[in-house]
Amino acid sequence: MPELPEVEVVRAGLERHVVGARVVDVEVLHPRPVRRDPGGPDGFVAALRGRTLLGARRRGKYLWLPLDSGDALTAHLGMSGQMLVQPPSAPDERHLRVRLRLEGADEGRELRFVDQRMFGGLAVSLGGAELPPEMAHVARDPLDPAFDDAAFVAAVRRRASAVKRILLDQKVVSGVGNIYADEALWRTRLHGERPGERLRPVEVRTLLTNVRAVMTEALAQGGTSFDALYVNVNGESGYFDRSLDAYGQEGRPCRRCGAAIRRTAFMNRSSFWCPRCQPAPRTARPSRPAAAPKRPGPASD
């Protein structure tokens, strides 16, 4: 599923291929992906038709395209969303939800929002060209030059919550998903259930360094497939297969110490961790084994 590096690849692709284009028509094929638009599907279409896309910006995993009306087209890919730039002759994708017909960009291509599970969506944010108010609560991501490292360390150490939950809290830091959280925790040799307030400053700083490293490496790999597929976020990039040390590795030997990677349930999802490198906190509730046998790796969609 798309995490921050994949979203950044999409943003860069949109910047290259659709900025400057005018929206000549909009087709909403399923209402759910525009559920967050205050005007509903009809208002969404009306707010976009005839508008020119002025840029492609990102905060965390949120994207927005400022419009010449002062509004912005906002997008979140959720679990399975894709933004594809396609020629009109390309057959509709199975899960095509919204189609924008463009004029003046790459010979009249279409911008398509494709989303199987529909956790993602599009909306028009009124007056949101600079920073949509719907995203104002979202913290900067660790790759943002304006990210405040000291404030992050303080925020983590102020909370009693499990450090993994803090990593996934977009009000503290954005762009970290379940996969990168597990990978960064593995690199830092930290168990995800360690309370933030019990961590030493150096541990939090190291964790932040490792979050950045994981993202940077993924970004370097995710960028390679862009040109061939235009705007592609299919979650099947080689990154997942080649570079993961913890996520999806249940039962396989830890690359560092050889102990079998374990999977436990956490926040209604899975955590993967090394029982030797990442000892569980003594005060934590006993880790429950995950409920059912796990398919290897992330979902195959």
Next chain:
DNA sequence: GTATGTACCTGTTTGC
């Protein structure tokens, strides 16, 4: 304000 749990959603896999 923080902490915690759950609904949303669908294709695939698993278990009976």
Next chain:
DNA sequence: TGCAAACAGGTACATA
């Protein structure tokens, strides 16, 4: 073979 349940997880929202 066929059906039902489990599973993936980012985000918003509800509740304590």
